[in-house]
Each structure stands twice: as structure tokens, then as C-alpha cells.
Amino acid sequence: MNRLLVVVWSVLLALPVEAQMQAMDDEQLAGVNGQGIAFSLEGILLDASESSIFINDITNAEGENVPISVHEFYFAATGSNKGRNLQPVNLGRLSNPFKLQFGNGEDLQTLRDDGIWVQTTPNDVAILELTFPERLTGVMGQPCIAGFAAAGTNCSSRLGERLDAGIRFDFQVAAGRTDILNLDIVELIMDGSYLRLWGDEARDQLVGEARINLFAKRIDLMSCIPGTANCASEQEQADHSISLSNAYANVALGYGKSQPLLFDVTSDGQFVLELPNPVSRRANGSVRSAAEREAIATDFYTNAPRTNVVIGNLSSGNSSTVSGGYNYGRNSIEGLSINFLKATSRDL
Template sequence: MRPVDRLFSQLVGHLSATVFGLCLAGTALGELTGLSESEMSEVEGAGIGVVLENFKFSHGTDQPDANGDRARIFRIGGIKSTDGRDVDITVNRFYVSGANSNYGENLTAVNLGRLINPWRVDVLDGNDIGIDDKAVLEFAAPAMVSATEGYDCMSSGATAGTGTCSSRPATADYIGERADIGMQMNVGIGADRSANINIHAKSAVIDGSYLRLWGGDDRNQMVAQFKLNFYSPELSIDVCAQDGSSCDSRIFMSDFVMELALGNELQPLFLDVDGGGNFVVDIAAIRPPSPGEIGSDGLRSSSNDEAWDFYESYYKNPEYRSNFSIGNFSVGSKDFGSARIQGVLVQHLSIRTKDLGQ
């Protein structure tokens, strides 16, 4: 590990030890003292774990109250329509609740993370995860566990030993770690504010998700590896009016699974900002083999060993692939059955934002 990366890891470890010491200060008598240079050299990046117990959250609404005042809201502006009208996107409501919230109407508490498997902010030794000689900053949800001790990611009645998710469903005696999540967005174009989009997910689980960041050498850009797992027994989308007076057909997706993988140690995700201030997300195309690197029969014995191992790891590793499935998809009263996409491998991706006002 490079000296600057080791120093960063040590500083995070020092911060973690200090935070832990502060947490114990209420019960232990003693003074906190700084670490010497030699003591700091022995500290490894231990990271920070976060658990939120009895948590619930509800962001307000843009509807005026009895006094005519509007709550504080989250709004995105500065956008123009093709005919020159101002466009703004307003998040009127966002909620995180425990089970059976009735789309956010009845907020209850939920636990986010477990003491034995918390949310984590950590500095990893890149050599342990295939990213050579780098310190890697990781933001991670609770990790997946073995199927002998975990819970089915979808079932609201799952018991231990039924799946690989650490987060437990709610029971009559326990509030669980699976949240009802939803938000209502309004898209205004000029004076027209009739367009509303509402999204609700019941008993959502994102175990196994993480974002890893490190500094790239070849392109001098920030590099990332992003894994997003999202499991919900019911995901719904509708375009109801803000006051609920009218609704178009609601889209229901039961047993919704998304396991999205973007970037990896062999083909990382690059993050950058171009000269115009626009955000750039790029996954470069995997390099083609040089002439003679891979034998005509495709076997390792007739190929360059390092090159063959590189492509074998890239194409065979399930962690590099994305999966999507829906148990049942319906729109209003029409049922379209199930859908599944398995083993998607992102060969190349390039996303660039653009200022539509220019």
C-alpha cells in the first residue's frame, strides 16, 4: 500500500477509535489521549458501523396548511422545456417506515442495520479485494450472510435458515429491519403542475449493496465499484393527483428483485466532471485480446496464462453480472405475468449529463 493510502487508513482508524472511546465515556472513568506516531503506525482502518433503531422518517408536503404556509420541500429547478417554459421537479413527500404503513399513511418504527451486521463506512486494503496497492473507501449496507443463518429476502414470514439476507422481517414481537419506503414527486411545466409520480416499496431490503471508491492511475479520475441489491415483495408506481382525487392505473410489481453491478476491479466505473461542468459516468470497454493471447481452441493450454485467466475471471464471475426479476407484473386490472433477465454483463457504458438550457 502506498504511504499516502496507509496514512489515510490510519487516520480513519484513529477517528474510529476516538468515536468508540467517546461512546464509552459515559460508563468508563479515564481521559482520552492522543496517539503517538509509533502508536498510530500500529492502527489499521477499523471503519465505522451505523445502526438506527426505532427509526422512522417522513418528509413534508408541498400542500398549504390551515394558515396557507407551505412546508419545506426538496425541489430541482433550472430546467427548461423545449418551448422555453420553466420546469421544476418537487419531491412533495418521502418516507421511511416500519411494516404495514399503508403507503406511508401509518408510520411505524423500523431498525436499519443490526449490531452484528451494521451499515459500514470503512477503508479496505485493495489487495484483499483485487484492487492492487490501493486504499478503497467503502460505504456498505448490511452484508449478505450464509443461507444457514440468513432470511429469505422476499418473504414477510421468513425465518432463520431460509435465505441469505441479514435483515429480518417484522413479527408480532419484533419490528424488524425491513422498511416501507416511498415518495411523491410533482413535475411542473410552466403553470401546469398536473404531473405526479408516486413510488412505494413494501418491506424493502438492500443487503449486500455497496459503493467502493479509489483513485485511478491510468486516467487520473475517481474510480468506483457499485453494487445495488433491492428486494421488495411489492413495488408500485402510480400517477395520482396530489390531493388523491384522481388516479390513473397503478403499476404493481410483486416479488421485485434488482441485483445491479456496475464496475469491478477488471473493468472499473470512472466518475468525472468535464470542462463544461457536466457529470460523466463511464465504464470503458473491456480490452480485446492481443493477437496470439488466446489460442484458436480457446483453451488455457494454448493461450497466454495471464490473459486467459483475465478473461475467464471477467466472464465467469457472477459478482460482475446483474439480475432482474418480477414475480408478477400488472397494470390496473391487466395481468402480464412474470419477467426475468439474468446474467447481464455491462460491456461498455457512457453517461454524460447536458445542460438543456444551453
């Protein structure tokens, strides 16, 4: 028996094993049924450091053009040292992919801050959903921010599946003067984020809800041009920077059952985003009874996702230089509930 096992094992070692995706013809595709697709991104790298994107036709009060140029735009694997060492990164994997799918409102759920899954979308509605790799419950996942347990340990993205990203904006606000805004992000992931869209018959418009989760080990916002006078060394650059360490945000926009996010366009071409008061009136404008308002309010304040913004440590400037700096410590907004919000674009 032992000799047989050895022979079988030797044969397995000798045989090459390959697996790859195979193309499907039209006849094979015709037999496939589904409600969406799941995907992961492998070997992603964007390096636009040698290119510039120019944005024009933005004018000041005098009607003068205020051009904006975009430089040093990149995203790559972690460890890039602010874009100096760019390597490809894999985002998502087959066991925890991105998803673009259709679903019924009663089947879609959202993870509350206390780890409970709740239904947030209305029944009997077909919904288009884009989701990022999900956060996990019931099993130990990955730290959402390496070394910072306060952000949670239920993310599915591993350290090698996180982004370093950066971008620089040059604003020519006056003749001979250019203002700089340089942003670098380390170990960024968006696990648990989603966008859901559907049509509301009573309102006769597109509505939805969104959850935007951002986790980052570090975010640096700098206002000088690297390599120029007073911005050449690491210390000089830090003097012109605001740094956020161990920062995360869980931004909840909409609660589909009673406060969907409304999308609209005005007659003069402006975009409008609105979160209506969840208990004031029905979608058709009629007034709710006191019992209905109480039931909706109880459900909303119990189950609607909350917004959290946490900065583990916020600092400005460099405390080791002559000019000094300041450490503001931990800053947070937690458990925020939005009762009403209306945002409208405006012409400058």
C-alpha cells in the same frame, strides 16, 4: 447445593442490569487504532408529508420554467400502509452493521450469484468502502423477500429492519396542468450492497466498483392525485397504477481488476460514468497480447458479478374494475454482463 443456587439466582434477579455506551475523552481516543467504523441506525423515521420541496430552473424548449415539487416523502417501519401509519425502524444491528472502512484490494471480496466469494479489486491498492449489512453464506439467513424464496434466504436483515418508503413528484408541464408520479415501496432492504473507491495511478483518476442490491415486497407507481376526482377510492387509484410484487435487482457496476467504474468530469461541467471494455487495452493505452486478453476474459466472465432484475409479478390497472387491468406475470433479466458502458449528463 440447591439452596445455594436458589440464593445466587435470587440475587441476580434483584440486581438491576444496565449497559450503555460511554463517552471517551481525548486521551482514551488517542489509544484507539482502526481502519473504519461500523454502525447501525436505531429509531429512524422521516415524515415530510406536510412539507414540499420545490425544484426550479428546469426549462423546456421555449425557455419556460418547469417546476417540480416533491411531496409525501417518507421512510419508516414496514406496515405503514403507504405512509398512513408511520413508525420508527431500526436499520442494521451490531452483528450485521453498515461499515465505512479502508481495506486492501486483495482482502476485499464479493459474493457471486452461485454463493462463492471472489476477489474483484486489484492488489496493492488502498480502497475506501461503504457496505450495507451483508448477505450470509454457510448458515441459514433471513428471506430477502418474505414468502418469496426465489430472491434467496441469505439476507441478514430481519423483517423488522426493513423500510417502507414513498415519494410523490408533481410536474407542472404546462399552464393549468400538473402531472403526478407517486412511488410507494414496501419492505425494502439493500443487503450486500457496497461502493468501493480508489485512485488509479495509470489513469490518473478516481475509479471504483459498486453492487446495488434492492429487494422489495411490493412497488407501486401511480399517476393520479389521491382524493381527487377519479382517484378517490382504492380501486380508482389501482386503475392508475403499475405494481411490481416480489421484485429484486442485483446491479453490478464495475469489476475492479479489469473493468473499474471510471468517474470523470468534462471541461464543460458534465459528469461521465464509464465501464471500459475489460480486454481491449491497458489503463495506459498500450495494447495487450492475445494471451493477456484471453486470461483477462476468462477471469472476467468467470468471476465478475452479474446483473439480475427480477419481478415476481407485474400488473397494471385493477382487474376487478370495469376498466379492467392486465397481469404480465413474471419478468426477468438474469446473468447480464456489461462489456462497455458510457453515460454522460446533458443540459436540458
